[in-house]
Amino acid sequence: MNPLLEVKNLGISFQSESGFQRAVEGVSFHVGDGESLAIVGESGSGKSVTALALTRLLPTPPARYDSGEIFFGGEDLLRVSQKKLRSVRGGGIAYIFQEPSTSLNPVFTIRSQIAEAVRLHRPDVRDIDREIVRWLDAVGIVDPAKRMHDYPHQLSGGMQQRVMIAMALSCQPRLLVADEPTTALDVTIQAQILGELKKLRAQFGMSLILITHNFAIIRGLCDRVAVMFRGEIVEQGDSEEVLKNPKHPYTKALIDCVPKLGGGKARLKTIDHGALGG
């Protein structure tokens, strides 16, 4: 059976004063139905560029799609029409980003923002308010019928991120791409939201791409992991296997950054690019 998403040999450059600079090169990975993949790598390694490229969200210019194929539902998203892309965004592949404040519109209530998403992607839904309450409840928002009338600023950062997840899920995407969804939140709230994501994924059989620079949050949440370094995937495989037995020196260095249980204070190690041949 074909995977839900299959990315082959993706290459992306950005225009700069000195010509085009490669940001992502030869990236290939796949995500099966109901499967979860983590993309891990340090800042600037090309994680977000890869994620945004999936539904061609990078503006051209400055971006340029140099090579590759992105098969989703049997079609190559790098070659489909804009109209088709608009229906895939949200409905087929939905995103949650790090900063809810950049994705939620401050002048509209939570209710009107989720309603718009539902109307766009699931025009057959009759009772939209019931649908909104259902998803807010699913992501753990207490008293959703009342809270949906709030404006984003009336909610804490953690609550806003839950609303973002509810909004993404209300479109019933087949694949959710979560780009550092909890980095801006404190550790307790991070754990709660990741727990929520795990539950929802199991409940709705959705596939997940979780982007993070932190190996610690992958455990128990993602089936497989792809490690990115300087725009390329240097290693990928079963999460437990990669965590236990990392092959690439960069993966080892990343795993060494993860605080060990009971290991006292964790120190962030500087990654020596020279030693990695880069």
Ligand SMILES: Nc1ncnc2c1ncn2[C@@H]1O[C@H](COP(=O)(O)OP(=O)(O)OP(=O)(O)O)[C@@H](O)[C@H]1O
């Ligand atoms: N709009 C842009 N214009 C020019 N270069 C860009 C643009 N967006 C990203 N890049 C470059 O592409 C490379 C990969 O960036 P990307 O945002 O994918 O990194 P990342 O792995 O998501 O990092 P972080 O963990 O900080 O989010 C970087 O070198 C970055 O400078």
Ligand SMILES: [Mg+2]
């Ligand atoms: Mg990023």
